[in-house]
Amino acid sequence: MKMWKRNLIVCWFGMFVTSIGMSQIAPILPLYIKHLGVQNTALVEQFSGIAFGANFIMLAIFSPIWGHLADKVGRKPMLLRSSFGMSIIIFSMGFVNNVYQLISLRLLQGVVAGYSTACTTLIATQADKEHAGWALGTLSTASIGGSLLGPMIGGYIEENFGLQNVFFITGTLLIIAFITTVLFVKESFVKEDRKVLSAKEVWNLIPDSTLLITMFITSFILTLALYSIEPIVTVYVTQLSRNSSHVALVAGMAFSASGLASIIAAPRLGKLSDKVGPQKIMLIALLVAGVIFIPQAFVKNPWQLMGLRFLLGLATAGLTPSVNILIKKITPSSLTGRIFGFSMSAQYLGIFGGSILGGQVAACFGIRYVFFITSSLLLINAAWVYFSVFKKLPSTNKNLIL
CATH class of the missing domain: 1.20.1250.20 (MFS general substrate transporter like domains)
Known part of the structure; x- marks a missing residue:
């Protein structure tokens, strides 16, 4: 092996x-x-x-x-x-x-x-x-x-x-x-003798810093979208459910549905991105995820919500691998750890921001607006990815070498 x-x-x-x-x-x-x-x-x-x-x-x-x-x-x-x-x-x-x-x-x-x-x-x-x-x-x-x-x-x-x-x-x-x-x-790591680079020097070594910023923001928006429902899912399921005796269980199933779908789809979409290019998977996933958030605001029962959350997980499964592939391709090997660290920071801020956003929007405007705002953020991100990534990079993954 x-x-x-x-x-x-x-x-x-x-x-x-x-x-x-x-x-x-x-x-x-x-x-x-x-x-x-x-x-x-x-x-x-x-x-x-x-x-x-x-x-x-x-x-x-x-x-x-x-x-x-x-x-x-x-x-x-x-x-x-x-x-x-x-x-x-x-x-x-x-x-x-x-x-x-x-x-x-x-x-x-x-x-x-x-x-x-x-x-x-x-x-x-x-x-x-x-x-x-x-x-x-x-x-x-x-x-x-x-x-x-x-x-x-x-x-x-x-x-x-x-x-x-x-x-x-x-x-x-x-x-x-x-x-x-x-x-x-096992790791065959060869330490390179080099001076400690400043943040500005690191940034100057990146072939396309604009593309890297787009990847960081996409990571942030993705996790913000996924975690925006966490503070409100139990309340929403309570409103949708006629039988309140199993609200906690049903709410947990609704929240977990997207995760289950992602487990199924992520390796397959990752493999597909190796063939067609991660920029294509990323754009389609953002568009589909943005659209799927909208009907979640109009469901009539928890099972409809659960089904839509499952479809959402199938879409978002392609985003994180695509982001990581593109980051790898545009980052010099000597800086990979630091750049991936920044990407993870964006994701952690998205988790924190999503938890705050969902609760505050629901309290001020109502639960349905959480889905509308999250959908808007994903679709805006998709438009940005289209112009700054999809239109900019080669159409085939084979030639995607920056």
């Missing part, structure tokens, strides 16, 4: 476990904060928002830093640093005595994280050019799958084993990811 294929398997497992760990904690934060002694409902909501957002803000800040270090010392050391650091920090969350200690550890978790960035960089630099789309598409299913299963796993552990065990089990899973990385990930 080729080295990059074995690394893909290990990285997929590590990203899957890391994603489960991050996503299964978020739904239980309000319960844990209440367990720590905060009884006022308004304060519980306030602290939950701070604890949730703190992690992603720090991730956005530190992802480029760890990406830069990955270019200097190698990607495997960053995988080991991240998995081991997060395992210790998340395990420690089970021992906190107050909400301030919890928030501090969430901040620290965001500082040391970066497993996904290092994995993406490692596979992007190692995979054969003709298989890059398939490899990155397959890798993206790990994050999607973990996010899909995480909330359900966290809820099951909390209900059957207690709140604190969610953190202990997550920490243990991350230690397993650390051990598998130590044993099985």
